[in-house]
Amino acid sequence: MxxxxxxxxxxxxxxxxxxxxxxxxxxxxxxxxxxxxxxxxxxxxxxxxRPARRRDRPEPACPVDYTYLGRLARPDGNGNVLVFTGIHPQGTLGVVDLLTSEIATLWGQVGESRFSTVVGVEYDPATGEPVRAEPASPLYRHEET
Incomplete structure (x- = not known):
C-alpha cells in the first residue's frame, strides 16, 4: 500500500x-x-x-501541416527576404501554392511592409500534394526600424 x-x-x-x-x-x-x-x-x-514504429502508425485523422510565412529584414540590413518553412514538406508546398495563386491578395494586405503569418495546409495523404492552403493566423505587420 x-x-x-x-x-x-x-x-x-x-x-x-x-x-x-x-x-x-x-x-x-x-x-x-x-x-x-x-x-x-x-x-x-x-x-x-515499445510504441508502434512510425510506419505502423495510422495516418492522421486530418492531414494538415502548418507553415511559417514572412517577409523579414535581411540580417545585413539591405532589404527584405521572404521566408517560408513547413513542419513537413507538404506545408512548404502548400505555401508555394498559396503564393502562386493568392499573391495579389497578399500584396493588397501587406504591400511592401514586413509581415509574419502561419499558414494551414491540407494535403492529400496519398500523394502529399496540397489540397488547400489558407492563413491560419492573422497577418502580423512588423514595425519598420
Whole structure:
C-alpha cells in the first residue's frame, strides 16, 4: 500500500488523481544501474512495451501541416527576404501554392511592409500534394526600424 505522500507525488506526475494502477506503472520505470551499461528494470517490474514504429502508425485523422510565412529584414540590413518553412514538406508546398495563386491578395494586405503569418495546409495523404492552403493566423505587420 502506498503512503499518502506517494499518491500525491504520483498525482502530480500523472496530472490527475493517482490510483494503484498508476503506482504499478510508476514502479515499472526503468532506472540506471550504477556500474552497469544501459537501463535495467526495478525488481518485480514488468517491461514496458515499445510504441508502434512510425510506419505502423495510422495516418492522421486530418492531414494538415502548418507553415511559417514572412517577409523579414535581411540580417545585413539591405532589404527584405521572404521566408517560408513547413513542419513537413507538404506545408512548404502548400505555401508555394498559396503564393502562386493568392499573391495579389497578399500584396493588397501587406504591400511592401514586413509581415509574419502561419499558414494551414491540407494535403492529400496519398500523394502529399496540397489540397488547400489558407492563413491560419492573422497577418502580423512588423514595425519598420
Amino acid at each position: 502506498l503512503q499518502t505522500t506517494e499518491y500525491a507525488r504520483l498525482a502530480l506526475a500523472f496530472g490527475r488523481g493517482a490510483d494503484e494502477e498508476d503506482a504499478a506503472r510508476a514502479a515499472a520505470v526503468r532506472v540506471e544501474a550504477p556500474g552497469r551499461p544501459g537501463p535495467r528494470l526495478r525488481p518485480g517490474a514488468e517491461p514496458r512495451t
